[in-house]
Amino acid sequence: MEPPLLEAVALTKRYGEVDALTGVDLIVPAGQVLAVLGPNGAGKTTLIRSIATLTRPTSGLLNVAGIDVVAEPSRVRRVIGLAGQYAAVEPAMTGRENLRMVARLSGHGRRDARSAADAVLEQLDLAEVGDRLVRNYSGGMRRRLDLGSSLVGAPKVLLLDEPTTGLDPRSRNELWSAIRELVGRGTDVILTTQYLEEADRLADRIAIIDGGRVVAQGSPAELKGLAGEDVVEVRVRDDADAHRAAGVLGSHAILEPNGTGISLPATDGVQDLIRVIGVLQDAGIALADIGVRRPTLDDVFLALTGRPAATDVGVEAAA
Ligand code: ATP
Numbered sequence: 001m002e003p004p005l006l007e008a009v010a011l012t013k014r015y016g017e018v019d020a021l022t023g024v025d026l027i028v029p030a031g032q033v034l035a036v037l038g039p040n041g042a043g044k045t046t047l048i049r050s051i052a053t054l055t056r057p058t059s060g061l062l063n064v065a066g067i068d069v070v071a072e073p074s075r076v077r078r079v080i081g082l083a084g085q086y087a088a089v090e091p092a093m094t095g096r097e098n099l100r101m102v103a104r105l106s107g108h109g110r111r112d113a114r115s116a117a118d119a120v121l122e123q124l125d126l127a128e129v130g131d132r133l134v135r136n137y138s139g140g141m142r143r144r145l146d147l148g149s150s151l152v153g154a155p156k157v158l159l160l161d162e163p164t165t166g167l168d169p170r171s172r173n174e175l176w177s178a179i180r181e182l183v184g185r186g187t188d189v190i191l192t193t194q195y196l197e198e199a200d201r202l203a204d205r206i207a208i209i210d211g212g213r214v215v216a217q218g219s220p221a222e223l224k225g226l227a228g229e230d231v232v233e234v235r236v237r238d239d240a241d242a243h244r245a246a247g248v249l250g251s252h253a254i255l256e257p258n259g260t261g262i263s264l265p266a267t268d269g270v271q272d273l274i275r276v277i278g279v280l281q282d283a284g285i286a287l288a289d290i291g292v293r294r295p296t297l298d299d300v301f302l303a304l305t306g307r308p309a310a311t312d313v314g315v316e317a318a319a
Pocket of ligand 1: 015016018019020038039040041042043044045046047194
């Protein structure tokens with residue numbers, strides 16, 4: 001049987017006074033995409049840097065693709081590719097030159113480097129701009145090229161540290177499709193992210209980390225299940241009716257702190273919706289909006305860590 005993609009047991013990392021990882025326990029089978037999700041400072045980068053052999057764990061066990069990261073770092077480096085938070089590409093060279101250089105550095109002969117670079121440009125939809133200087137690339141193109149540099153060595157496991165942080169929504173979508181395509185071709189991926197949507201869209205398994213340890217893990221659906229049931233959300237047309245509406249809807253109805261929205265648990269989505277509309281109509285209360293909301297990863301995150309995750313989409317201009 002293929003060894004697990006990742007196996008961490010009681011993994012810790014201490015930088016001086018700071019405990020960046022405080023006991024990570026995580027086993028993920030091969031053939032999966034793992035998203036490590038957590039707020040700023042949770043320990044995501046430390047975990048990915050440990051897996052990439054760039055930092056040495058303080059204690060515990062860490063294996064990637066069955067190889068012990070501490071005992072055999074050079075074997076680990078042969079099976080992984082890493083793309084970091086900031087695109088590490090040379091702006092004064094073309095995309096193609098960048099990739100050829102990386103391929104040469106990773107031990108390809110001249111001709112192999114050429115074909116590896118061409119193949120990766122094709123794969124990431126960059127062939128057309130391959131001969132343009134990287135300084136004229138958009139932010140999204142640079143990230144894709146950076147992803148490309150981690151692919152020229154045809155890694156078995158690809159490590160991505162916050163691959164889309166700071167990208168505009170369109171570039172983010174393009175990068176997501178590029179990653180999904182790699183996964184489709186059989187590359188295992190471990191990525192870190194602050195974005196719930198990113199984890200939801202890309203991962204088979206999500207590990208939520210906070211304070212340097214895993215606080216929950218599972219498939220996106222399992223994790224959403226942790227946040228409980230569906231909720232009916234109601235907004236009344238006249239704010240002055242909100243209290244009365246909450247009253248007629250029964251003891252499970254919760255009035256939002258801003259006083260205009262009401263939510264109540266839904267055990268039977270559409271039927272609950274119909275019932276709520278009926279009750280409010282009978283009470284003569286006009287509705288502005290109503291809907292059933294399924295739990296999101298954000299609810300899970302909030303329930304587990306006591307604070308919301310970064311859910312906003314970075315819209316910094318693609319530099
Ligand atoms: P972000 O989303 O901001 O990148 P993160 O989840 O990746 O955060 P880490 O970068 O792993 O978090 O940091 C975890 C903790 O370890 C933080 O408190 C950070 O300040 C600390 N830390 C990280 N690297 C070092 C270092 N080289 N020296 C000292 N402390 C560090």
